[in-house]
Amino acid sequence: xxxxxxxxxxxxxxxxxxxxxxxxxxxxxxxxxxxxxxxxxxxxxxxxxxxxxxxxxxxxxxxxxxxxxxxxxxxxxxxxxxxxxxxx
Numbered sequence: 625x626x627x628x629x630x631x632x633x634x635x636x637x638x639x640x641x642x643x644x645x646x647x648x649x650x651x652x653x654x655x656x657x658x659x660x661x662x663x664x665x666x667x668x669x670x671x672x673x674x675x676x677x678x679x680x681x682x683x684x685x686x687x688x689x690x691x692x693x694x695x696x697x698x699x700x701x702x703x704x705x706x707x708x709x710x711x712x
Contacts, residue, residue, distance in 0.1 A: 631655040671708050679703060 625648050630638030635657035642652060658664045672680060679700035686697035 625650045627651045627653070629653045629655065630657070632658050635659055636661070672704060674707070675700065675703060 627650050628638050628641070630636075630653070632655075635654045636659060638652060638654065639659055642649065672683060675683075682694075682696040682700045683704075686692060686694045691697065692701075
């Protein structure tokens with residue numbers, strides 16, 4: 625018997641595993657579930673739209689260019705993380 629715990633992206637892993645009908649699973653706990661990548665992308669796009677316009681442009685530009693280490697990208701993402709992902 626096992627108890628499974630999935631957090632954030634890990635909830636997708638646990639959900640996929642559970643779809644195989646494994647034996648011996650006593651319980652499953654989903655914490656802060658991210659059960660759908662397309663839904664997660666839509667939700668994050670909605671949240672990104674609340675950032676100042678310049679930060680939105682910096683994120684878009686650097687994601688297209690593949691330059692996630694650019695200082696302006698890092699600053700914009702830190703603002704996003706502070707607003708929506710950081711636990712205080």
